[in-house]
Amino acid sequence: MKRIFYLIVLAGFAAGMVACGNAMDKNDKPGVNPTLETIAQRHSVRRYTGQKVSKDTIDMLLRAAMAAPSSKDRRPWQFVVVDDRATLDTLGSRLPFASMLAHVPQALVVCGDSDLSESWFLDCSAATQNFLLAAQATGLAAVWTGVYPNADRIVTVQEELNLPPNIMPLAVVPFGYGDGLEQPKDKFDASRIHYNKW
């Protein structure tokens, strides 16, 4: 009787381990590198639900942005989080390719201090990419809409956000909860890879 009891418990235990393993397979995909998966899955999202992103989550995304490398470690980035409906609507109507601002509860304006670094736009691009990946990794979505180096768009954003002349806007990044229908593309192209000489 004792032996049967142990066997029954053992069978249940094994079933529990298997069930848990199956759950892990689905969620954690062993063999898949989670960061490479995030990089591959990240894609521009232009349609959002109305759900707001919490301040804590935004801080977490900006922590990722500020982990970017920068020339001479100058960290020339400045970030403006915009959740004022009127400002989002005005930016959306004045900027081309940013009409989704009318339907998203918040956007990040990535700026760089041009007095601090002559390559602020490269450092801030790396920070923007970190932000996009952090959003993807945490179930959010985002899209980089370009401002710099277009002179008209730069002036528009500087005016709307009251930016000092040395604070240059690189990109307006609507972000939030995507509608889940847009998909990533496979953009690998071996013809772009060269060895040692062109």
Added chain:
Amino acid sequence: MKRIFYLIVLAGFAAGMVACGNAMDKNDKPGVNPTLETIAQRHSVRRYTGQKVSKDTIDMLLRAAMAAPSSKDRRPWQFVVVDDRATLDTLGSRLPFASMLAHVPQALVVCGDSDLSESWFLDCSAATQNFLLAAQATGLAAVWTGVYPNADRIVTVQEELNLPPNIMPLAVVPFGYGDGLEQPKDKFDASRIHYNKW
């Protein structure tokens, strides 16, 4: 009796799930998002072992690079993988801040086609950041040494790699197996975050 049997199986099943959960705790650090961890841990590495990186791994890193967003989806990036010792040494001696090229078995030169996009340097910065993160995520190390927008460095790299005039070098990125002694910095700075207006 039947009820007792079910209870015993259920207890075993629960114990199995708990045991499996504990195993997961150790290996997968619940609560830590692997991508955010990669972003936080990535740092510039300037000291490398002599171990070469395989072609398959380099292709995997470049797949990540090419997953970057680009203006109008133009994908203006071009990549030159340099593992020729003489070329690495020459670049290392001619470029400032790239002396580690003398001690690394390979480097990536990230270039952009300036005929294809007026914002090639932003798109290629995002691709470079993806490359750096993919390296970090797979146990490798890398460092972004700047070329563009410095005119002298651009000419140097164009000469050494025989680049056409429209193929602009953005960065030389030594990469490989780091010596493990360099550490990431916490660069979060709440004063860089603004809300709605400057």
